[in-house]
Every structure is written in structure tokens, then in C-alpha cells.
Amino acid sequence: MPLSPAKPLLIEARKKKYAIPAFNVNNLEILKAVMAAAVKEKSPIILQTSEGAIHYAGMEYLIAMIRVAANSPIPVVMHLDHGKDLPLIKRAIESGYTSVMFDGSSLPYDENVAKTKHVVEWARKHAVSVEAEIGALKGMEDLVDVKAKDAALTNPDEAARFAQETDCDSLAIAIGTAHGAFKFKGKTHLDIERLEKISKLVDLPLVLHGASGVLEDVLALAEHHGAKLGKARGVLDEDITEAIKHGIAKINIDTDLRLAFTAGIREAVADMPKVIDPRELLAPASHLITEVAVRKIKMFGSMNRA
Numbered sequence: 113m114p115l116s117p118a119k120p121l122l123i124e125a126r127k128k129k130y131a132i133p134a135f136n137v138n139n140l141e142i143l144k145a146v147m148a149a150a151v152k153e154k155s156p157i158i159l160q161t162s163e164g165a166i167h168y169a170g171m172e173y174l175i176a177m178i179r180v181a182a183n184s185p186i187p188v189v190m191h192l193d194h195g196k197d198l199p200l201i202k203r204a205i206e207s208g209y210t211s212v213m214f215d216g217s218s219l220p221y222d223e224n225v226a227k228t229k230h231v232v233e234w235a236r237k238h239a240v241s242v243e244a245e246i247g248a249l250k251g252m253e254d255l256v257d258v259k260a261k262d263a264a265l266t267n268p269d270e271a272a273r274f275a276q277e278t279d280c281d282s283l284a285i286a287i288g289t290a291h292g293a294f295k296f297k298g299k300t301h302l303d304i305e306r307l308e309k310i311s312k313l314v315d316l317p318l319v320l321h322g323a324s325g326v327l328e329d330v331l332a333l334a335e336h337h338g339a340k341l342g343k344a345r346g347v348l349d350e351d352i353t354e355a356i357k358h359g360i361a362k363i364n365i366d367t368d369l370r371l372a373f374t375a376g377i378r379e380a381v382a383d384m385p386k387v388i389d390p391r392e393l394l395a396p397a398s399h400l401i402t403e404v405a406v407r408k409i410k411m412f413g414s415m416n417r418a
């Protein structure tokens with residue numbers, strides 16, 4: 113199949129109350145491992161590359177690999193994650209990405225609206241979908257007191273105005289998640305009440321960033337092999353399930369894949385001291401990623417939706 117645009121898949125997901133997994137990919141192993149999971153579970157999949165992944169692997173390499181991945185029986189979206197650099201976003205749109213995010217969340221409101229509209233205009237010409245972001249996803253240090261936390265979360269009325277003014281296709285919102293692995297002391301709870309309000313006012317597929325669950329067994333495996341990852345955990349599974357009932361239709365997964373990949377590498381290096389073939393050392397990491405991706409797909413309810 114050719115690569116799919118994100119918009120119709122996400123609208124369908126929001127309507128039927130499941131979420132499409134958006135996995136961050138930056139090399140062949142991760143790409144093949146998440147594809148194996150999506151094909152096995154018959155789930156649509158969004159393969160997303162950050163600007164960091166593009167700097168690491170090169171846009172042409174990533175596009176070539178993802179185009180090959182799209183030769184499969186499931187819908188595959190190629191998405192630019194957290195695009196901030198307008199020339200890079202334009203290059204992605206013209207090079208075959210079927211979806212791009214413009215992340216203007218750190219800009220003043222009016223500037224975010226203006227730049228998002230600009231990206232939407234480019235994207236429409238190429239039938240590319242646009243994810244925009246409102247509200248800031250902050251690190252733990254920014255969320256210490258309650259007032260600061262409220263200010264960092266998405267305001268429902270502002271979200272509605274933003275969606276209308278920009279005409280974006282999906283909207284990333286801040287309801288209590290944060291990027292990275294080690295942000296929460298103990299478990300966190302998403303602001304589901306706020307999400308309900310946003311969902312009533314914004315009739316678009318909503319996107320959740322920073323929603324890694326930091327799976328206990330993967331973390332334990334990593335720590336068993338000497339990783340120093342601290343006590344932090346991620347978002348609760350039941351919060352994710354609840355969020356999907358209220359309009360979240362795309363969930364980004366990056367940290368959980370990184371944890372699985374590095375845990376698998378640590379285990380292989382420790383268990384196979386005589387092996388010098390990188391393919392053998394990377395195989396357990398790939399299997400672990402497939403396992404994590406299957407669990408996410410089941411949690412998001414996107415299996416058998418392809």
C-alpha cells in the first residue's frame with residue numbers, strides 16, 4: 113500500500129474510541145520491530161521521526177526505509193514528530209511524509225497560530241495532515257507547585273479557539289504528561305476532567321505526548337543489567353484507557369521503546385560475551401521492542417482495525 117495520510121485514520125479512531133500508536137523510529141531495528149508488532153496485531157501504525165532522528169539517520173534513509181515498510185497489509189503513516197524548523201517541515205512535506213507536526217507550543221499564542229496556519233497551507237497542497245500543539249509539556253521541575261502545573265496544562269477554551277483559527281487536523285494537548293523517562297516520582301494521574309472539557313469543545317482527534325508507561329518488567333530487566341534509572345515510573349495504563357474514551361486518538365511512544373531497546377542490548381552484551389556479530393547482539397533488543405509495541409497496541413485498542 114502507499115503511505116496513508118493520518119487524518120482519515122485518526123478521525124476513524126476517535127469515532128470508534130481507540131488510539132493509533134505513533135512509534136518513534138530512528139534505525140532499521142526499531143522500525144522493523146514495531147512493524148512486526150503492527151502487522152501481527154493488524155493495527156494501523158504511525159511511524160514518526162523527530163528532528164533528532166533526522167539529524168541522526170538522515171531524512172532520505174528514513175524515508176527509504178519507511179516506504180519499504182509501507183509495502184504491507186496495514187495502513188502506515190510517515191509522520192514528522194515535533195517539527196519546529198519551517199524549512200525542514202517543508203522539505204518533509206515535499207519529500208513524501210504524509211503527516212507533519214508543527215510544534216509551536218513554546219511560542220506566544222498568536223505566533224503559534226500564524227505559523228501553524230502557514231504549515232497547514234503548505235501541507236494541504238500535498239494532501240499531508242497536520243498535527244499542531246497547544247499548551248506546554250513541561251519537565252518535572254516545572255510542575256512542582258499546583259499553580260505552575262495548572263498554567264502548564266491546556267486551557268479548553270483556548271484549545272477550541274486554536275483549532276478553529278488554524279484548521280489543523282489533530283491537536284496535541286497537555287493534560288499532565290511530560291517527555292522523557294524519569295519524570296514522575298511514583299505514579300502520575302492525567303487530568304481526565306480537563307480532557308473531557310477539551311474533547312467537548314474540540315471535535316478533532318487529540319494527541320497525547322509523553323505518555324510512556326515505563327513498563328515495570330522492562331525497567332527491571334534494564335536495572336538487572338546495571339542501568340541506573342532511578343525510581344520513576346510513567347503514566348498509568350488505566351489513565352491511558354480513560355483518555356482514549358475521551359478523544360485521544362494518537363499516542364506517541366518513544367521512551368518505552370528506548371528503554372526496551374537498551375535493556376535488550378544490555379542483556380545481550382552480558383549474556384553473550386563471546387558474540388561479535390552485531391546482528392546477534394541486537395536481536396534480543398528487537399524482540400523486546402516488538403513485545404512492548406504489541407502491549408501498547410492492545411492497550412490502545414487498535415488491533416484488528418487495519
Ligand SMILES: [Zn+2]
Nearest residue numbers: 194321322364
Ligand atoms: Zn512529544
